[in-house]
Amino acid sequence: MIGYLIRRIVQAIIVLVIVTVLTLALVHLFPGGPIRALLGPRATVVQVAFYNRQYGFDQPFYVQYVKWVAQILQGNFGFSAKLNISVASLIAQDLPKTIVLVVLGTIVSLGTGIPLGMYQAVKRYTVGDYVLTGVSFLGYATPTFFVGLLLVEWFAVDTHIFPPFAPQSSSLLGVLSQPRALVLPVLAYAFVLYALWSRYMRSSVMDNLVQDYVRTARAKGAGENRVLWGHIFRNSLISIVTLLGLSLPTLVAGAIFIEVVFNYPGMGLAFYNAALNVDYEVLLGFTVLATLATVLGNLLADISYAILDPRVRYS
Amino acid sequence: MSMIIPPPPPSEGSPSTGVAEPAPAEPGSGGALTAVEAEELGLTPTAKPRSLLRRGWEVFAENKLALASLGLVLAIVGFCFIGPLIYRTDQTHTNLANVLCHPSASHLLGCDNVGYDLLGRLMLAGQTSIEVGVAAAVVSVLFGTIYGALAGFIGGPLDTVMMRLVDAGLSIPYITVLIILSVIFHPNKGVIIFVIAAFYWLGVARLVRGETLTLRTREYVQAVKVIGGRRSRAILRHIVPNAIGTIIVQGTFAIADSILILAGLGFLGLGVQPPTTDWGSILSGGLQYLQSSQSYWWLIYPAGIAIILTCIAFNFIGDALRDAFETRLQRR
Numbered sequence: 001m002i003g004y005l006i007r008r009i010v011q012a013i014i015v016l017v018i019v020t021v022l023t024l025a026l027v028h029l030f031p032g033g034p035i036r037a038l039l040g041p042r043a044t045v046v047q048v049a050f051y052n053r054q055y056g057f058d059q060p061f062y063v064q065y066v067k068w069v070a071q072i073l074q075g076n077f078g079f080s081a082k083l084n085i086s087v088a089s090l091i092a093q094d095l096p097k098t099i100v101l102v103v104l105g106t107i108v109s110l111g112t113g114i115p116l117g118m119y120q121a122v123k124r125y126t127v128g129d130y131v132l133t134g135v136s137f138l139g140y141a142t143p144t145f146f147v148g149l150l151l152v153e154w155f156a157v158d159t160h161i162f163p164p165f166a167p168q169s170s171s172l173l174g175v176l177s178q179p180r181a182l183v184l185p186v187l188a189y190a191f192v193l194y195a196l197w198s199r200y201m202r203s204s205v206m207d208n209l210v211q212d213y214v215r216t217a218r219a220k221g222a223g224e225n226r227v228l229w230g231h232i233f234r235n236s237l238i239s240i241v242t243l244l245g246l247s248l249p250t251l252v253a254g255a256i257f258i259e260v261v262f263n264y265p266g267m268g269l270a271f272y273n274a275a276l277n278v279d280y281e282v283l284l285g286f287t288v289l290a291t292l293a294t295v296l297g298n299l300l301a302d303i304s305y306a307i308l309d310p311r312v313r314y315s
Numbered sequence: 316m317s318m319i320i321p322p323p324p325p326s327e328g329s330p331s332t333g334v335a336e337p338a339p340a341e342p343g344s345g346g347a348l349t350a351v352e353a354e355e356l357g358l359t360p361t362a363k364p365r366s367l368l369r370r371g372w373e374v375f376a377e378n379k380l381a382l383a384s385l386g387l388v389l390a391i392v393g394f395c396f397i398g399p400l401i402y403r404t405d406q407t408h409t410n411l412a413n414v415l416c417h418p419s420a421s422h423l424l425g426c427d428n429v430g431y432d433l434l435g436r437l438m439l440a441g442q443t444s445i446e447v448g449v450a451a452a453v454v455s456v457l458f459g460t461i462y463g464a465l466a467g468f469i470g471g472p473l474d475t476v477m478m479r480l481v482d483a484g485l486s487i488p489y490i491t492v493l494i495i496l497s498v499i500f501h502p503n504k505g506v507i508i509f510v511i512a513a514f515y516w517l518g519v520a521r522l523v524r525g526e527t528l529t530l531r532t533r534e535y536v537q538a539v540k541v542i543g544g545r546r547s548r549a550i551l552r553h554i555v556p557n558a559i560g561t562i563i564v565q566g567t568f569a570i571a572d573s574i575l576i577l578a579g580l581g582f583l584g585l586g587v588q589p590p591t592t593d594w595g596s597i598l599s600g601g602l603q604y605l606q607s608s609q610s611y612w613w614l615i616y617p618a619g620i621a622i623i624l625t626c627i628a629f630n631f632i633g634d635a636l637r638d639a640f641e642t643r644l645q646r647r
Contacts, residue, residue: 011479011482014479014483015479015482015483015486016486018479018480018483019483019486019487022483022487023487023492026492026495026496026499029496029499030499031499137627137630137631138623138627140571140626140627140630141571141575141622141623141624141625141626141627141630142619142622142623142626143575143578143579143582143595143598143619143622144579145579145582145598145602146578146598146619146622146623149598149601149602149605149615149619150615150619152605153605153610153612153615157605157610158610164605248488249485249486249487249488249489249490252488252490252491253488253489253490253579256490256491256494257579257582257583260582260583261602271491271494272494272583275494275495275497275498275583275585276498276584278498283491283495283498286491287487287488287491287492287495290488290491291486291487291488293488294486294487294488295486298486
């Protein structure tokens with residue numbers, strides 16, 4: 001187990017190095033370089049050269065990279081010249097709000113996707129199963145932002161049940177104090193994820209239903225509920241845990257679209273605005289943070305998989 | 316069942332045309348197959364050897380949902396590419412007199428916020444969405460297949476390095492980089508195909524590598540090595556044709572996913588630039604008028620439904636194809 005852990009962590013670090021090199025290289029792809037992108041087309045050549053020197057963009061790439069990574073390791077994610085605020089404090093301000101959205105959405109989607117997926121597997125090839133399969137396919141085929149648009153149209157514009165905007169507040173407490181405004185963003189966010197979980201749970205439970213251990217459980221006289229929840233559910237959860245760890249890029253993408261649709265003041269919206277304003281320090285910082293989260297997510301998924309399923313670590 | 320371990324002469328190259336050999340008789344079964352069994356196995360002398368694609372199509376055609384989806388895709392393609400020839404609209408000049416006009420006899424689905432006829436716009440946008448979706452799928456599947464097959468077949472340290480690169484790519488939250496790339500390049504159709512494919516090939520590569528790992532230990536691939544065939548021959552003539560089921564299925568899903576990604580970028584205003592448009596860009600316009608007192612339903616529903624229908628159809632087709640190709644593992 002220890003050897004497995006070390007191997008896996010070394011892999012994660014290598015992946016992080018590759019990704020950060022790629023991300024920094026991306027900034028140099030801006031036409032005329034990052035400073036030209038920042039200052040705009042009317043800046044003079046001298047001005048651009050001055051700031052290139054100031055920010056160290058005239059140095060060799062590997063020097064820039066080492067300096068940049070050293071800064072990040074000290075918690076310095078750069079400074080947004082457009083917003084006049086350090087990227088770290090921007091993250092500190094917006095990240096908690098995004099986490100609220102992501103966590104609530106994930107809980108809602110898991111809370112519906114897992115039981116309904118199990119129901120589909122147990123009652124497979126019945127009308128209920130087909131209807132729910134249709135819903136999942138709809139979830140797969142519907143863009144996240146369109147779900148958001150529809151919910152706003154139906155529940156805010158047409159019927160006024162919920163406010164059309166997400167909570168507008170710069171503080172986390174301010175956001176949490178308006179739970180009604182959170183309902184639509186969380187539901188829209190959860191819908192697409194629901195399709196993922198329920199589909200996965202259905203096939204996972206169906207795979208498990210024909211396993212020997214299920215027959216053994218039945219043979220020793222366990223009731224249907226005990227077989228389902230005590231044995232199959234627990235085994236199927238393993239794959240859900242892994243899937244959850246691997247889905248972080250999807251979670252990030254969902255957060256960006258939902259935040260744009262509902263004008264939810266989180267990290268996704270800040271990232272989107274930074275993209276429109278070519279605020280490359282913010283773009284870099286957020287991308288690195290999101291990547292870090294993804295790599296950590298993958299790592300945690302693998303480790304928990306090894307803990308939950310002993311076959312993995314002994315093979 | 317002969318397709319699992321086909322006995323093709325390695326020089327023939329195409330395992331899918333291999334003539335079925337009688338399965339070895341199980342001990343105690345007497346060794347003889349009944350006529351019905353032989354028929355089921357496709358072993359009767361009259362039964363012509365059928366190619367994998369042909370048998371795949373037969374299974375596919377039995378799936379009514381898949382056939383309907385195929386019909387739907389053809390209908391949507393016809394709507395987008397032939398529709399403009401019948402329903403002629405001006406999609407290059409904005410017309411301020413028609414801004415947000417309601418659906419009427421002259422504008423069946425009304426107009427958008429700069430006066431383009433929306434039904435015509437929907438067709439034009441559909442062309443972009445479908446073209447980009449298909450092209451991005453083809454590019455990523457081609458590249459991912461070659462990359463994955465190479466890594467899986469060569470193995471060793473090169474495989475490790477190649478797959479670590481793929482892992483690294485998959486660890487990047489793709490949407491952030493897609494957004495950055497779109498901001499940098501102000502994409503047109505051609506660029507955005509490569510921007511989408513730049514990420515999508517990673518998943519394909521991983522899948523094909525896995526398939527290759529299992530295929531390369533098969534006897535017929537080993538045989539190529541034994542008779543002195545080159546690696547490229549083993550990969551292109553034997554491994555890829557046998558992995559073709561997986562590849563085609565993945566390609567079908569790739570079309571749906573690429574259309575969704577393009578729609579997402581279009582919705583953020585970072586997709587193809589005007590006057591070109593796509594379904595996501597139309598929805599982007601709809602968002603601005605969502606909160607207004609009047610309902611502009613035609614800005615939201617048609618484009619959204621077009622995206623959903625197209626993606627659902629491709630997903631159903633992909634599912635049916637998976638069933639169709641997997642049956643080579645069953646007696647058929």
